[in-house]
Each structure stands twice: as C-alpha cells, then as structure tokens.
Amino acid sequence: MRIDIITLFPEMFEGPFNHSIIQRAKKKNLVEIYIHQLRDFGIGKHKQVDDYAYSGGAGMVMMIEPIATIIESLKNERAYDEIIYTSPDGKLLDQPMANKLSTFQNIIILCGHYKGIDERIREHYITTEISIGNYVLSGGELAAAVITDSMVRLIPGVLGNEVSALSDSFQDQLISPPVYTRPRNFKGWEVPDILLSGNERKISEWKLDQSLKRTRERRPDLLNE
Ligand code: ADE
Numbered sequence: 001m002r003i004d005i006i007t008l009f010p011e012m013f014e015g016p017f018n019h020s021i022i023q024r025a026k027k028k029n030l031v032e033i034y035i036h037q038l039r040d041f042g043i044g045k046h047k048q049v050d051d052y053a054y055s056g057g058a059g060m061v062m063m064i065e066p067i068a069t070i071i072e073s074l075k076n077e078r079a080y081d082e083i084i085y086t087s088p089d090g091k092l093l094d095q096p097m098a099n100k101l102s103t104f105q106n107i108i109i110l111c112g113h114y115k116g117i118d119e120r121i122r123e124h125y126i127t128t129e130i131s132i133g134n135y136v137l138s139g140g141e142l143a144a145a146v147i148t149d150s151m152v153r154l155i156p157g158v159l160g161n162e163v164s165a166l167s168d169s170f171q172d173q174l175i176s177p178p179v180y181t182r183p184r185n186f187k188g189w190e191v192p193d194i195l196l197s198g199n200e201r202k203i204s205e206w207k208l209d210q211s212l213k214r215t216r217e218r219r220p221d222l223l224n225e
Contacts, residue, residue, distance in 0.1 A: 001030070001031045001032070001102070001104065001105060001106075001107070001151075001152070001155055002031075002032045002033075002034070002078075002105065002106045002107070003031065003032070003033045003034070003106075003107050003108075003109065003148055003152075004034045004036060004074055004106075004107070004108045004109070005033065005034070005035050005036065005108075005109045005111065005144055005148070006036045006038050006067065006070055006071070006108065006109070006110045006111065007035060007036070007037070007038060007111040007140075007141055007144070008037070008038050008039060008049065008111070008113060008139075009111075009139065009141050010035040010036075010037050012139075012141040012142070012145070013033075013035050013141065013144075013145060016145040016148075016149065017033055017145070017148070021149070021152070021153050021158060021159065022148070022149060022152055022153075024158070025152050025153075025155065025158040028157065028158070030152075030155050030157050030158050031152050031155060031158075033148065036070055038062075038066055038067065038070065039066075041065075041066040041067075041069045041070045042066050043063070043065055043066065048063070049062060049063060049066050050062050050063060050113075051063050053115065057115070058115070059115030059116075060115060061115055061116055061117065061118055062112075062113060062116070062117040062118060062121075063118060064117075064118040064120050064121055067110065067117065067118075067121050067125070068121070068125065071083065071108065071110070071125050074108060078106050079106065080106045080107065080108050080127075081104035081105055081106055081107060082101070082104060082107050082108070082127050082128055083107075083108045083110065083125055083126050083127045083128075084107060084108065084109045084110065084126070084127070084128050084129070084130055084147065085109075085110045085112060085117070085121075085122060085126040085128075085129045085130075085140075086109065086110070086111055086112050086129075086130060086131075086132075086140030086143035086144050086147070087112050087116075087129045087130070087131060087140070088131045088134070088135070088136050088137075089129060089131065090128070090129030090130040090131040091128065091129065091130055091131065092130075092131055092132075092133070092134075093130050093131065093132050093133075093146070093147060093150065094170070095150075095168075095170040095171060097130070098147075098150035098151050098154060099154060101147070101150075101151040102151040102152070102154035102155055107151075109140075109144045109147060109148070110125075110126065110140070111139060111140030111141050111143070111144050112139065112140040113139045113140065130143070130147055131143070132146045132147065153165060170222070173215075173222050173223070174211040174212065174214075174215045174222065175211060175214040175215045175218060175219055175222070176211065177206075177207040177208075177210035177211045177214070178210060180192070180195060184196070192206070194206045
C-alpha cells in the first residue's frame with residue numbers, strides 16, 4: 001500500500017509513523033508513506049496556501065490551486081483508490097471502514113485546516129470524507145495519523161500474529177475480554193482460576209461470555225448495529 005499525505009505540518013507525523021507497528025510495516029516494505037508539504041505548492045513569493053472567505057466570515061480558507069496542483073501531479077503518476085479529506089463532517093471511522101481501506105493500493109489523505117477548504121476541492125477531487133469522532137480537532141493531521149494506523153495494522157504481514165488483528169475489539173462487534181499476565185496473585189488480587197485451568201473449551205466460552213457482558217455493559221450500541 002502507498003499512502004500520500006498532504007499537510008501543512010509534516011513534522012506532526014514524525015512521532016506516529018516512526019515507531020512501533022507503522023515503523024515495522026515501513027521497514028518490511030508493506031507500506032510506503034509519503035508526506036507532502038502543501039506550502040511547497042503555495043502561490044507566489046510567500047507560498048500562499050490560504051485566503052479570506054468570499055462574503056466574509058471568520059477564518060481563512062485553504063485555496064484550490066496549491067491542492068489541485070499536488071493532487072493532479074500525484075494522479076498523473078498512478079491511479080488512486082481513494083482521495084480522503086479529514087473533516088468532522090465526514091463519515092465516522094469504524095472498523096469495517098478501516099478493513100476496507102486496508103485492501104487498497106494507493107490512497108491520498110488531505111489534512112483539513114482553518115475554517116475549511118474551498119468547496120470545489122471537495123466536489124472535484126475528494127472521493128470520501130472521514131471523521132474520527134464527534135469532536136473538533138485543531139487540524140486534520142491527528143485524524144490522518146489515526147486513519148493511517150487503523151488501516152496499516154490490518155495489511156497482511158504487518159502484525160506478527162495474524163490472528164491478533166482478527167481478535168481485536170470491534171472486529172466481531174464485541175469488546176475484547178480481559179487479559180492477565182504474571183504474577184498470579186498481586187496484593188491478593190487473583191487471576192481468574194478458569195484461565196489457569198488448561199481447559200481450552202471452557203476458556204473460550206469464558207472469553208466469549210466476558211466479551212458479551214462487557215459489550216452489553218459498556219457499548220450496548222455495538223450490539224444493536
Ligand atoms: N478535523 C477536525 N476535527 C476532525 C475530526 N473529528 N475528524 C477528522 N478530521 C477532523
């Protein structure tokens with residue numbers, strides 16, 4: 001998979017993309033991530049990328065030309081499955097969406113900023129708008145990092161143990177059961193006996209039971225979907 005991210009703040013991705021699972025996926029050549037500085041495509045001596053909104057109103061709007069230039073130059077090189085715009089107006093990211101995105105070859109993510117982007121970009125270039133939750137972030141960078149993480153970890157070979165992605169919370173619309181490790185007793189707080197019983201069938205039943213109980217208690221909305 002190849003992911004092209006368009007942003008005014010490339011440094012914001014240094015943390016999220018250079019550690020842990022994403023770093024490993026890059027090293028294994030399972031994903032290529034390119035971060036493009038939008039300002040490089042800005043207009044004039046000052047590399048302008050935003051301007052006042054027609055008809056006024058507070059806040060600056062990202063201009064169409066710099067974004068059109070970079071998106072068109074990327075599209076000239078290869079076909080993109082999806083051109084994503086991060087926005088609180090978008091469709092809410094969930095596990096089925098991450099699963100689908102993880103099957104794609106080439107994706108562009110445009111990070112939103114300021115008051116928004118010129119509507120014509122959304123009309124003519126963006127194929128899908130994604131929100132990561134019902135709250136407003138300062139910019140689209142954190143959302144782009146979240147979307148990228150959720151899809152890259154699902155690419156076959158990225159996680160050491162393929163089973164572990166399938167048993168994630170939400171993959172089956174259930175919250176994961178509790179897990180424990182040593183010591184068996186800490187300050188009198190015991191690990192449930194069943195997990196030490198060696199009875200695989202009983203353990204599986206217990207895990208499913210715990211998942212259902214937790215989902216009912218914490219996220220009943222998942223059971224209604
Ligand atoms: N930009 C600002 N808020 C956002 C959100 N909740 N999701 C995606 N992009 C955003």
